[in-house]
Every structure is written in C-alpha cells, then in structure tokens.
Amino acid sequence: MRIDSGNRDVPIRGVSVDIIQVTRIPTMILHEARHKANLILDEERASPTIRYELPPGISDITVVVAAALLDDRGKHPRSVRENPNTFLFESTNYDLLRALLDQTPEPDKPTLLEVLVARIRDPRSFRHKPGAVLGAGQWSRCTSELPLVAEFLVRSGNKELLFNALSKAAPTPGLTLLLVQLEEMIALNFTVFNERDYDQLPRAISNIAPTVEKLREQRRPTATLQANTVYHVLDEVPMLCGSVVEECRKARYFYVKGSLLPGMNLEVNQDKGRVGSFLDKLGFSQLLIQSLEEAERLYRKDSTPFDLKSSIGHLRSFLEQLHLQACVLAHKKHGGNLAAKWGEALVDLRNRGILTVKEEQFAAQFYGLMSDAAVHPLVAEREYARLMRNMSIEYGLLLLTKLDKLGLN
Numbered sequence: 001m002r003i004d005s006g007n008r009d010v011p012i013r014g015v016s017v018d019i020i021q022v023t024r025i026p027t028m029i030l031h032e033a034r035h036k037a038n039l040i041l042d043e044e045r046a047s048p049t050i051r052y053e054l055p056p057g058i059s060d061i062t063v064v065v066a067a068a069l070l071d072d073r074g075k076h077p078r079s080v081r082e083n084p085n086t087f088l089f090e091s092t093n094y095d096l097l098r099a100l101l102d103q104t105p106e107p108d109k110p111t112l113l114e115v116l117v118a119r120i121r122d123p124r125s126f127r128h129k130p131g132a133v134l135g136a137g138q139w140s141r142c143t144s145e146l147p148l149v150a151e152f153l154v155r156s157g158n159k160e161l162l163f164n165a166l167s168k169a170a171p172t173p174g175l176t177l178l179l180v181q182l183e184e185m186i187a188l189n190f191t192v193f194n195e196r197d198y199d200q201l202p203r204a205i206s207n208i209a210p211t212v213e214k215l216r217e218q219r220r221p222t223a224t225l226q227a228n229t230v231y232h233v234l235d236e237v238p239m240l241c242g243s244v245v246e247e248c249r250k251a252r253y254f255y256v257k258g259s260l261l262p263g264m265n266l267e268v269n270q271d272k273g274r275v276g277s278f279l280d281k282l283g284f285s286q287l288l289i290q291s292l293e294e295a296e297r298l299y300r301k302d303s304t305p306f307d308l309k310s311s312i313g314h315l316r317s318f319l320e321q322l323h324l325q326a327c328v329l330a331h332k333k334h335g336g337n338l339a340a341k342w343g344e345a346l347v348d349l350r351n352r353g354i355l356t357v358k359e360e361q362f363a364a365q366f367y368g369l370m371s372d373a374a375v376h377p378l379v380a381e382r383e384y385a386r387l388m389r390n391m392s393i394e395y396g397l398l399l400l401t402k403l404d405k406l407g408l409n
Contacts, residue, residue, distance in 0.1 A: 028100070036100055037115045038139070044093045044145040045127050050181070052087040052188050077243035078187035080250040085296060086270055087188040089151065095154050102283050102409070113158055116149045119174075126174035143404035145187040147181035154185065154192055154406045157277055163200055167207030171215050171237065175208070179240035186247040190254065191270040198252045202245045213235055272393045279402035282409040284325050292396075300391050308385035315392045316370045317356055323349060323363070329408040330354065331380040342367065354402055366391060 028036075044050075072079050081087070098115075104112050121127045126144040154163040169175045182201075185192060193201065216234055232269040258267065272292075279289050291314050298311035330352050331338045339345040343364075350360040370388050405407075 004243055014400055017360060028103045028105075030104070030111060033100055033104045033108065033112050033167065034115050037097065037112060039117060040100070041116070041145040041148070044148045045143060046126065048093040048143050048145075048147065049093045050089070050148050050151055053090055054087060054238050064199050071189075073184070073366060076183070076239060077246040077250075078183045080187050080190050080247055080254065084189050084191045084273075088293070089155070089185075089189060091148060094152055094155075094188065097148075098156070101156065102281075104107060106407070112286055113153075113161060116152060117161050117165045119145055119149050120162075120178070121168045121170055122174075123170035123172050125170065126172050126177070129172070137172055142173035142177065144172075144177045146174040146178040150178050150181050151185065155277060156281065159193070159197055159200075163204035164205045167211075169211065173213050176236055176240065179237065182244050183240070183247060186244070186251055189273075189378050190247075193248075193251065194270060195252060195255050198248045198255075204247050205241045205244055208237060208241055260334055268390050268393055271397050275393055275396045275400060276403060278397070282329065282400065282403055284322075288318065288321050289326060291321070295389065295392075299385055303382070303385075305381065312370060314390050315388050316367070319363075319370065319396070320345075320366055322399065326354070326399065326403055326408070329403060333408055354406065355399075359398075363395065366395065379402040 012073050033246040101109060101112060125146055126142045128142045150162060153159060169178070212234060229361060275292070276289060279292075295311045295314035295318060298307045298314065300307075303311070323342065327339040327345045327348050330336075330348070334352065336352075337348070345365055346355070346360050348358060349355040355363070370392075
C-alpha cells in the first residue's frame with residue numbers, strides 16, 4: 001500500500017486498506033461556503049439523509065434487540081441504550097457539511113456555523129409533504145433540516161451553539177423534529193454528550209417554554225394548514241421537552257453507574273466518540289476512521305478469540321496510520337521531510353515538539369506490545385484485547401488533542 005504525497009509515493013507498512021490519498025484541502029471563500037451550506041440544508045429539508053444504522057457483520061441476536069429499540073420511536077421518552085456503540089450515525093449531507101467546514105478558513109468558520117444556527121430561528125425551516133391538510137399530531141408528515149443541524153453542531157464540537165439557539169427556536173414542526181432527533185441521539189448514542197452537557201441540555205430545553213407560552217397567547221390563525229402545522233407545538237413540544245429531559249436524567253445515571261461499577265468503561269466509550277470527532281475535524285482519512293470502527297465492531301460482547309485477534313490487528317494499523325497521517329498534517333503546515341515509516345513518524349513528531357521523549361517511548365513500547373499480541377499468539381484473550389482497545393483510544397485522544405491545539409488540520 002502507498003500514500004500519494006503529491007511528488008512521490010511513500011510505502012506504508014501494516015495497513016489493512018488499499019489506498020489513502022493525502023491531498024491539500026483547498027480553502028473556500030466565505031460567501032461561496034455559505035451558499036453551499038444553504039444548498040445542502042435546503043436539500044436536507046426536502047430529502048432527509050440522517051439515519052442510525054447497525055454496523056455490518058453483527059449477530060442475529062443484536063438485530064433482534066436493535067429492532068426492538070427502533071420500535072419504541074413512538075414512545076416518549078425513548079429507552080436510552082446503555083451500550084452506545086450498537087448504532088452508527090450516517091448522513092450524506094452531514095459528510096458534505098463536514099467537508100465544507102474543513103475547507104473554510106479558520107477565521108470564517110464561526111460565520112459559516114451561524115448559517116446552521118440561523119435555521120433554528122427561521123420559521124420556514126420545515127416542509128410539509130403534499131397531500132391532505134395536516135391535522136393535529138401529524139408533524140411526522142413534515143420534513144426539516146433541523147435534525148441534521150442538531151446532529152452536526154453536537155458531533156462537530158459546537159454544542160454550546162445548539163444550547164444557546166434553543167431559546168430562540170421558531171415554534172414550528174422543524175423544532176418538533178429537532179427535539180425528536182435529540183431523543184434519538186440520546187437513546188442510541190448517549191455518549192455524544194458528556195456529563196456536563198447533560199446538566200446544560202435540560203436548562204437549554206427549559207428555555208423553549210417561554211416561546212410556547214407566547215404562542216399560546218396569540219390569536220390562532222384561521223387558515224387550517226398554518227394552524228395545524230404551527231400550533232401543534234402547544235401540546236407536542238412541551239411533551240417532547242419533558243421526554244428529552246427524562247432521557248438526560250437516564251444518561252446521567254449511566255455515567256454514574258459506569259464510574260462505580262468495574263468493567264463498564266463509559267468514559268472510554270465517550271472518549272472513543274471524541275477520537276472520532278477529532279479525526280473528522282482535523283481531516284484524517286475516512287479509511288482511518290473506518291479502521292477504528294472495524295476494530296470496535298470486532299470487539300463486541302459475543303466476539304470469538306479470533307475476532308479479538310483481528311480487532312487488535314486493526315488497532316495496530318490505526319495506531320500506525322494515526323502517526324503517519326499526523327506527520328502529513330505537520331508537513332503541510334511546516335514543511336520538512338515527510339515520514340514514510342512508523343519509526344520515522346515517531347521521531348518526526350518528537351522533533352517537531354508534538355510528542356515528548358517519554359510519550360515517544362511509550363508509543364513505541366505500546367506498538368511493540370500490540371504487534372506481539374496481534375502477530376504471534378494464535379488467538380487473543382478478551383482482557384488483552386480490552387487493554388489494547390482502551391489504551392489505543394486514550395492515547396489517540398491525547399495525540400489528537402495536541403494536534404488540535406497546534407492548529408494542525
């Protein structure tokens with residue numbers, strides 16, 4: 001396998017994927033970025049792309065459990081899934097917004113994010129499907145870009161923007177669908193919010209109440225369509241707000257449970273989500289992100305020893321490529337030689353001051369330990385696989401946090 005670095009091919013060892021293209025991401029002027037963001041959001045309003053799906057290769061038992069979880073979508077509150085890794089969030093338009101943000105110069109990113117936040121305040125941020133006039137309780141026949149906006153702000157590390165926008169949210173079916181998406185997010189991937197977020201989110205939700213009360217004091221429109229698509233919030237939005245708050249309580253309980261019972265590792269699961277967010281934010285390849293997801297898929301409760309051995313192999317490739325691609329980021333910003341091998345990557349990151357001497361030594365020893373576990377034994381025991389998984393996540397978070405603070409993306 002080789003990396004195309006522009007002028008020369010660089011051989012890479014121990015990678016389970018075919019080709020990783022490393023190219024300089026072009027920057028985009030602000031008005032063009034805003035125009036494209038609005039086009040993406042308008043398309044999401046017309047044809048939503050967000051969904052939660054099961055990863056490939058799961059057991060039949062997991063499929064049955066997952067089906068039961070999805071069946072409770074009509075219930076309020078939803079049942080919060082204690083294992084947040086069962087479902088994966090996917091959205092084509094999310095990926096487009098992510099790419100757009102990456103190509104926007106750093107000083108212009110807050111302005112671009114405001115394009116998304118403004119949709120929450122916009123009373124036109126929904127679309128009712130053609131057909132008979134909507135009746136009360138039929139908001140599910142509407143579509144909106146606001147669920148995507150909520151997912152993007154949360155997963156891109158801009159939760160405060162979402163929390164602050166809720167007090168100014170327009171009372172429409174778009175707001176209803178946003179709250180339904182928050183229910184889904186917490187129910188299936190509750191570790192996208194941390195414990196502090198679960199203290200802030202209920203307070204942010206409470207700011208919606210004054211908006212509903214002001215609407216209640218206004219004269220109801222005579223037009224049936226306007227009355228039914230807007231004034232449904234008088235009953236449904238308060239109910240959904242209470243549902244989200246109850247799910248926040250349950251999620252806080254899971255964090256407490258994870259901190260008190262051995263083997264739960266909820267903090268590690270949360271940090272895994274942060275690793276994924278950093279990889280996305282800093283522009284690492286999707287194949288690298290997928291390799292970590294594949295390692296996680298193989299490390300499941302009903303894994304065989306052979307699955308665990310394969311999981312360690314993917315973690316080893318992830319660790320190696322994490323450093324090599326970090327060197328590419330440093331090379332694009334500061335120049336110099338581009339590391340082509342694992343050992344060269346460690347030296348390069350240490351020479352650039354990204355890793356300390358002790359951190360370099362730790363990474364080298366950890367890689368050696370992982371290589372021994374992945375290559376020599378016939379199978380891997382769960383305790384060994386757990387150690388490799390947890391250390392890979394926490395060390396990866398350390399390195400990615402450093403890269404982010406140095407502005408390498």
